[in-house]
Amino acid sequence: MHFHITPMKIYSDFSLKNHNTFGLDVKCSRFIAIEDETEVPEAIHQLSDQPFYVLGGGSNVLFTKDFEGTIVHMQTSGIAVVEENDLSVKVVAAAGESWENFVNYCVTHGFYGVENLIGIPGLVGSCPVQNIGAYGAEVKDVIDSVEGFYIADGQPFVMSNADCHFGYRNSIFKNELKNRCLITNVVFRLSKEEKYNLSYRALSEKLQDEPLSLKKVADTVSAIRKSKLPDVHELGSAGSFFKNPVVSQTTLDTLLQRFPDLVHYPANGGVKLAAGQLIDLCQWKGHRIGQVGTYPLQALVIVNYGGATGKDVVDFYSRIQADVYQKFGVKIEPEVNIL
Ligand code: EPU
Helix, strand or coil: CCEEEEEEEEEEECCCCCCCCCCCCCEEEEEEECCCHHHHHHHHHCCCCCCCCECCCCCCCEEECCEEEEEEEECCCEEEEECCCCCEECCCCCCCCCCHHHHHHHHHHCCEEEEHHHCCCCCCHHCCCCEEEEECEEEEEEEEEEEEEEECCCCEEEEHHHHHEECEHHHHHHHHCCCCCCEEEEEEEEEEECCCCCHHHHHHHHHHCCCCCCHHHHHHHHHHHHHHHHCCCCEEEEEEECCCCCEEEHHHHHHHHCCCCCCCCECEEEEEECCHHHHCCCCCCEEEECCEEEEEEEEEEEECCCCCCCHHHHHHHHHHHHHHHHHHCCCCCCECEEC
């Protein structure tokens, strides 16, 4: 018998139950685990013609059915300083590192810039894809460049921050490069100077009379998160299910006449509304149908109370979307990737 020995781990008919934070019981036809960057060319070779999807922590995806294709999972690790001066530091982190590890590394080493993003589930390699953001900060403000490989020809690339076309929960990786590349490393530029981003009101209020430190800010953000968002290890969810919608100033003015308390923020090309509030005002907060519901403390999060299917979640979110549209004339779009 002849064995083809490959160092890369490939599994068939693989369960994704532990690879999606919604906890949905789905499978993929093939699962490729990349544990070392040197395996990337071979992995890309394997992707030639079937559908595939590069999965990070599975915290921003909704599987509506079994995935008939290959799931690529980055399991690489490593965080290192590559350049340093008195004011700042450049740090490279492998795509497979957990975001949590990376934030803890920065907080411990006195590198400023990602402390407000503590507690976001997922992997480093996914952070540029949807430009993760929370508590007044967005990862685009600390990304120097993104390294990876194009699937089509296996060529490596280094994309500068400007090349990434970052926007609110958006980047080139969700558009032109969607399913066209594999991100291997993210390079960050972090500050060594003591400076904090306290633009999020609840954060500045909590820290008002406190002596500040990186640890203090990170702990406070963690506490605010815990008070509003479910822990994905305890209750299945994918964080915010919808994006906050951006509407025109005219639409906002009209809406404010009927709903004077609507929360709104300036946004690129218009005004951003809080989808959570819109859902809440439609009486969907904490509402549950079977095993699916909105989180009682934050209506923007859809949770799986156990045993729900992807289809149950789709039916549920479609009803919310329809009600919000009926009441406000605003279409809210899923933030999670629906497969
Ligand atoms: N609100 C309600 N009812 C709700 C939820 C929210 O009235 O059920 C109101 C709040 O009172 C507040 C406003 O809506 O005035 C905004 O709420 P919040 O500050 O909690 O943030 P968000 O806009 O709902 C966004 C991100 C979160 C991030 C938080 C904190 C998106 C899609 N979501 O939520 O990100 O943690 O801000 O900065 O932009 C994620 O992307 O998965 C995520 C959790």
